[in-house]
Amino acid sequence: MDFLPLNKWLPNLKRPLVIAGPCSAESHDQMLSTAREIAKIPDVRIFRAGIWKPRTRPNCFEGVGEEGLKWLSDVKAETGLLTTTEVANTQHVELALKHGVDILWIGARTTVSPFAVQEIADALKGTNIPVMVKNPVNQDLALWIGALERIAGSGINKIAAIHRGFSTGDTSKYRNLPLWKIPIELKSKFQDLPIICDPSHIAGKRDLIAYVCQKAMDADMEGLMVETHIDPTKALSDAAQQVTPEALGAIIEGLSLRTEFG
Ligand code: PEP
Ligand code: MN
DSSP: OOOOOHHHHSTTOOSSEEEEEOSBOOOHHHHHHHHHHHTTSTTEEEEEOBSSOOOSSTTSOOOOTTHHHHHHHHHHHHHOOEEEEEOOSHHHHHHHHHTTOSEEEEOHHHHTOHHHHHHHHHHHTTTOOOEEEEOOSSSOHHHHHHHHHHHHHTTOOOEEEEEOOBOOSOOOSSSSBOOTHHHHHHHHHOTTOOEEEOHHHHHSSGGGHHHHHHHHHHTTOOEEEEEBOSSGGGOSSOGGGOBOHHHHHHHHHTOOOOOOOO
8 A cells, every 4th residue: 555644745844744523513603613712723734524424323423424524614714724534435525625624534433334435435436635544343354454455446646544442342441542652553554644643532531632643753653633612611522532722732732752754
């Protein structure tokens, strides 16, 4: 598999690439007010928001759907941030492309399903849009690699892996155990593959985010995707783990890291 380094996706990139934004798009106002604050943090280049939310149980907030894609394009027009959202099927891919989303990601509950990943890969043929592939929910490195191979098989070379922790059934201070040896083994097999850490879904609570971010930097990961909300306690999903834009700025300031690529 051929992977283009992150600093070839984005010019003038310094490490880490920071992706920030709410777990879910909730309203135009929530998206724009969050994005305006995030845009003031120089390291943030990409704005994230889930439009279709794969919830573990039904009857939870399942996302605003296509309307949220218009809000994402307003975020881009107003702030200049690139945008990313989660896709789980062909229809999501087609709508995200239609609305000009810059980067797509595949969620942990989708990476576990080869049929779903193949469907997405087929819908992406001929695009070369960047795709980030989260690890599967369970600790199965081969399944993660298989999803990366399916996306690479559609001709895309702007691919990153996102480490979001693993659900093992064990109780611990984490929502999803980091099991750092798994992404480190992935990197040892594919040295050019950029790895981005999602501390939010690993930690499950905001007090642990800074600690997990530093661990990711120490493990030489190249990016961070941090759920950030203008008013986290009112978030419609993942309220306990989202941070304010101000807290995100402080977390990034506090990191010790290397800033160059290569
Ligand atoms: C998310 O990023 O909000 C999300 C649903 O993450 P994951 O697929 O890692 O659970
Ligand atoms: Mn989330």
